[in-house]
Amino acid sequence: MISRREFCHKAVIAVGGIMIPLTALELFDPRRLAAEKGGSGTTRWAFLVDAHKCVGCGFCVKSCKIENQTPYDSNVSRTWVERYVVTKDGNTYIDSPKACRDGFTTTKIDQNHQGMKDIRTEDVAKAFFVPKLCNQCDNPPCVQVCPVGATYQTEDGVVLVDRSWCIGCGYCVMGCPYGVRFFHPEHHVAEKCNFCYHRITKGMKTACVDACPFGARRIGNLRDKDDPVTKVIMTERVNVLKEEYGTKPQVFYLGLSMEVK
Amino acid sequence: MKNHVLRPLIVVGVIVASMLVARAIVVPSDFGVHERGYMYGWHRLSNEQEWKAVQVRYKTSAGCPRCHPDKAADLANSPHNIISCENCHGPALEHPKDPAGYFIDRSRTLCIRCHAKLPYGNTPRGRIRGIDPDKHYVQAECVMCHIPHNPKPTNQKQEVKS
Numbered sequence: 001m002i003s004r005r006e007f008c009h010k011a012v013i014a015v016g017g018i019m020i021p022l023t024a025l026e027l028f029d030p031r032r033l034a035a036e037k038g039g040s041g042t043t044r045w046a047f048l049v050d051a052h053k054c055v056g057c058g059f060c061v062k063s064c065k066i067e068n069q070t071p072y073d074s075n076v077s078r079t080w081v082e083r084y085v086v087t088k089d090g091n092t093y094i095d096s097p098k099a100c101r102d103g104f105t106t107t108k109i110d111q112n113h114q115g116m117k118d119i120r121t122e123d124v125a126k127a128f129f130v131p132k133l134c135n136q137c138d139n140p141p142c143v144q145v146c147p148v149g150a151t152y153q154t155e156d157g158v159v160l161v162d163r164s165w166c167i168g169c170g171y172c173v174m175g176c177p178y179g180v181r182f183f184h185p186e187h188h189v190a191e192k193c194n195f196c197y198h199r200i201t202k203g204m205k206t207a208c209v210d211a212c213p214f215g216a217r218r219i220g221n222l223r224d225k226d227d228p229v230t231k232v233i234m235t236e237r238v239n240v241l242k243e244e245y246g247t248k249p250q251v252f253y254l255g256l257s258m259e260v261k
Numbered sequence: 262m263k264n265h266v267l268r269p270l271i272v273v274g275v276i277v278a279s280m281l282v283a284r285a286i287v288v289p290s291d292f293g294v295h296e297r298g299y300m301y302g303w304h305r306l307s308n309e310q311e312w313k314a315v316q317v318r319y320k321t322s323a324g325c326p327r328c329h330p331d332k333a334a335d336l337a338n339s340p341h342n343i344i345s346c347e348n349c350h351g352p353a354l355e356h357p358k359d360p361a362g363y364f365i366d367r368s369r370t371l372c373i374r375c376h377a378k379l380p381y382g383n384t385p386r387g388r389i390r391g392i393d394p395d396k397h398y399v400q401a402e403c404v405m406c407h408i409p410h411n412p413k414p415t416n417q418k419q420e421v422k423s
Binding site: 007008012019041057059062103104106124127140149154155165194197201207 | 276312321
């Protein structure tokens with residue numbers, strides 16, 4: 001026999017469980033599925049990084065942190081610059097002190113708990129800098145894993161986070177293969193680069209693009225055939241990060257080296 | 262219908278109704294499937310507007326020459342002409358109204374992010390004239406001897422030499 005209390009208890013759980021995916025009962029609309037596949041708007045933002053041009057000054061990181069109010073002295077940042085030093089004996093050393101907020105000012109390479117490694121000039125085979133930011137993937141895995149619909153993609157391809165809706169579960173932080181997501185130290189919700197959505201939707205460039213003195217960062221609209229960035233992406237030998245993951249990243253790199261992870 | 266069937270049904274009905282009401286209150290009306298479809302488009306539509314409304318802090322250096330033509334002219338003819346004013350002076354925000362005393366960064370950190378010598382000849386960094394920040398006049402700010410807007414012809418470097 002089921003007791004009265006037990007009955008109410010089970011009924012609440014069962015009804016609640018049915019209620020959560022209630023929106024899934026919405027009628028299926030093929031037009032929406034089409035939009036999901038192709039996208040119809042006139043804008044699709046894409047980013048072009050020319051790794052040949054970067055000197056690792058970190059002005060992009062500095063301006064990003066100030067523009068987007070990421071606490072300046074915290075170690076997290078929406079964008080960062082990595083230094084790769086390949087030695088003649090075939091080792092690769094990578095670091096990004098403070099996300100490169102103050103640039104690279106020493107030859108010593110931060111190897112975390114192994115301390116600072118100073119590589120002698122004559123041992124350096126090659127060295128280069130690689131700026132990183134959110135790839136605004138066409139198939140964003142971070143969006144797929146969000147259980148509450150707090151992160152999503154806009155029509156123009158930018159992945160945003162709804163700060164009031166995020167529950168801070170951290171699935172998206174784990175789900176991003178590029179490690180661009182982190183918890184905002186003040187808002188305590190998932191945070192990521194959004195191509196300075198408040199700037200690009202006003203016709204401006206992102207803060208990092210405006211800050212870069214060397215033209216290593218550019219942003220453009222893939223759906224505009226005359227956009228200079230689109231032309232470069234369509235006609236030159238560009239590369240993306242971790243193509244094998246099938247995320248279809250929309251940050252394209254010129255001069256990417258095989259050591260870059 | 263018998264009482265012992267009807268009563269539990271009423272209880273369940275009340276639970277369903279109250280949860281529907283709670284759900285209608287908690288979930289915003291603009292929450293749903295939007296442009297990017299079922300897979301990527303689940304969200305609260307008004308959040309897009311919230312992101313668009315974020316304040317722009319860096320206004321670019323396009324407006325600076327109007328009020329600081331001398332500085333702009335100096336910079337334009339120098340090897341530093343690639344650097345935006347705001348990189349060294351911070352975000353313009355509502356300047357000249359706000360911030361009142363606009364920021365002037367005289368720290369060595371500002372300059373050594375490009376000028377600390379790194380032996381990476383294959384990158385443009387290796388080709389920027391570099392100094393060793395631990396040896397090059399450690400006691401002083403760079404701008405004591407170099408003019409940041411035009412480090413080339415008129416800096417104290419020449420005076421020191423002559």
